[in-house]
Amino acid sequence: MxxxxxxxxxxxxxxxxxxxxxxxxxxxxxxxxxxxxxxxxxxxxxxxxxxxxxxxxxxxxxxxxxxxxxxxxxxxxxxxxxxxxxxxxxxxxxxxxxxxxxxxxxxxxxxxxxxxxxxxxxxxxxxxxxxxxxxxxMGREITGADNPVVLYVSGGNTQIIAYSHQRYRIFGETLDIAVGNCLDRFARVLKISNDPAPGYNIEQLAKKGTKYAPLPYAVKGMDISMTGILAQVEQLAKDKQRKTQYSMEDLCFSLQETLFAMLVEITERAMAHVQSNQVLIVGGVGSNLRLQEMMSKMAAERGGSIYATDERFxxxxxxxxxxxxxxxxxxxxxxxxxxxxxxxxxxxxxxxxxxxx
Incomplete structure (x- = not known):
């Protein structure tokens, strides 16, 4: 420094x-x-x-x-x-x-x-x-994280980042839409309120979900793709015959679990590459407690820890x-x-x- x-x-x-x-x-x-x-x-x-x-x-x-x-x-x-x-x-x-x-x-x-x-x-x-x-x-300042792998997830960005030689290097990212945008667009299909944020409201509905709907899992090396997942879950929401099989809460739960599992996978791969045991989660989606929980379990298995902040930051x-x-x-x-x-x-x-x- x-x-x-x-x-x-x-x-x-x-x-x-x-x-x-x-x-x-x-x-x-x-x-x-x-x-x-x-x-x-x-x-x-x-x-x-x-x-x-x-x-x-x-x-x-x-x-x-x-x-x-x-x-x-x-x-x-x-x-x-x-x-x-x-x-x-x-x-x-x-x-x-x-x-x-x-x-x-x-x-x-x-x-x-x-x-x-x-x-x-x-x-x-x-x-x-x-x-x-x-x-x-801001994440580094608030959490005190030293030199972590950064998972940056928001409405417009999804990136895995690590610092090297006075640059924040991008190790992986979305190939199409950002994870926040994916959640926002699904919220529109379900007519979920945008107040305080569609992603937050999906998170609350997902807590009540009990049945997982199989969705595509699109990890491509260090990158991920989400348009296919969004198309599939939108179809499930619109398909009248399947509405009795999967509730709105089930679909929110399934979408979150799939997207977050993909993010955890590529984050772990970046941690192994740069030999870091710290993960800093930033961006609006980073305030999602389920994402923090999944990432924390992965980091703990590697003898590491995660750093995250609340919605203020x-x-x-x-x-x-x-x-x-x-x-x-x-x-x-x-x-x-x-x-x-x-x-x-x-x-x-x-x-x-x-x-x-």
């Missing part, structure tokens, strides 16, 4: 504002880095972490233009609320961090425009952050963007306004992780 304390200003701490808006959640967070070692619980202090979610009606997905409108309407008020909660002003901030990608184009653009506006109005440097790296760095949030952005800022990385264009396809391994050895 790079010794970041030598870069501390005279006041002895740094403050960063983070804006996250890559999908249907708008998050604003303010983080404080104090002087101290990583093991010191007071090194990074969460001063504020607020979030507002755009939810589509049951059975429908959210459209980018509607999400972008939501972000535009909320962002200024949420920033002012965050500053009030954290008891700081714009003058106290060292940098404004924003999600530069990956994500949905219109929501990303709405968020980056807000970040640019605040930067220019108050003369505060910008730091563009990779959404995936934000999840990883697993689900998209502004504090993770502030954390990753501030780490970058402290080693001299900033984003010029002309380079602050967001990208829907910003790969995790494109990021130069200068703050780690």
């Amino acid at each position: 790079v010794d970041l304390d030598k870069y501390l200003p005279e006041r002895g701490y740094y403050l960063a504002l983070g804006l996250e808006g890559s999908a249907n959640k708008l998050g604003v967070g303010i983080i404080k880095h104090n002087k101290g070692e990583r093991s010191d619980e007071n090194r990074a202090e969460v001063l504020c972490n607020i979030r507002d979610t755009y939810n589509a009606p049951p059975g429908e997905g959210f459209l980018p233009r509607d999400v972008a409108k939501h972000h535009r309407n909320k962002v200024v008020r949420m920033v002012l609320e965050a500053l009030k909660i954290a008891n700081v002003t714009y003058k106290d901030l060292d940098c404004i961090c924003f999600t530069q990608g990956p994500g949905m184009g219109a929501p990303l653009q709405a968020t980056v425009i807000a970040a640019r506006m605040l930067s220019q109005l108050h003369g505060i440097p910008l730091v563009g952050v990779n959404h995936c790296v934000g999840h990883i760095e 697993c689900i998209d949030n502004g504090i993770m963007i502030a954390q990753a952005g501030l780490l970058a800022y402290r080693v001299g990385i900033t984003t010029d306004i002309k380079d602050s264009v967001c990208s829907q396809r910003f790969r995790t391994d494109d990021v130069y992780v200068k703050w780690r050895d």
Whole structure:
């Protein structure tokens, strides 16, 4: 780990504002880095972490233009609320961090425009952050995981990641849709509510499932595929003759068990490859307790352990963007306004992780 304390200003701490808006959640967070070692619980202090979610009606997905409108309407008020909660002003901030990608184009653009506006109005440097790296760095900070294999699972991403030579290397990923997207799309078929999240509601229904419906198991080396599984479980849900055989709860249970078993398999393979006994689960789906349970059993059999957080830090949030952005800022990385264009396809391994050895 790079010794970041030598870069501390005279006041002895740094403050960063983070804006996250890559999908249907708008998050604003303010983080404080104090002087101290990583093991010191007071090194990074969460001063504020607020979030507002755009939810589509049951059975429908959210459209980018509607999400972008939501972000535009909320962002200024949420920033002012965050500053009030954290008891700081714009003058106290060292940098404004924003999600530069990956994500949905219109929501990303709405968020980056807000970040640019605040930067220019108050003369505060910008730091563009990779959404995936934000999840990883916040997970590492909260859990204290040293150098784990990372399972990143969310609505738009499914990746197995390990750190090497100042990059987060992708060892495996989805070949089609992300696990969160798979769960969300099945929730639409069943007309399950999107509040607080379709994946969460599937998790609760799955706890009541008792009968496993055989589904395809599509692991391809270190990668996985989920469209075939989704097609099969959707057909079971729509087939009137089979509705008496498998309840809605059974189908939710079967889908979860199949998808999570695939994720556990490729995670274990990555652990063996890099000779690690730690697993860090990040991303919105990472808050699923059944996934954590299955992964924990696998890790325990290897003499290892898992690290995970709750919905405050697993689900998209502004504090993770502030954390990753501030780490970058402290080693001299900033984003010029002309380079602050967001990208829907910003790969995790494109990021130069200068703050780690």
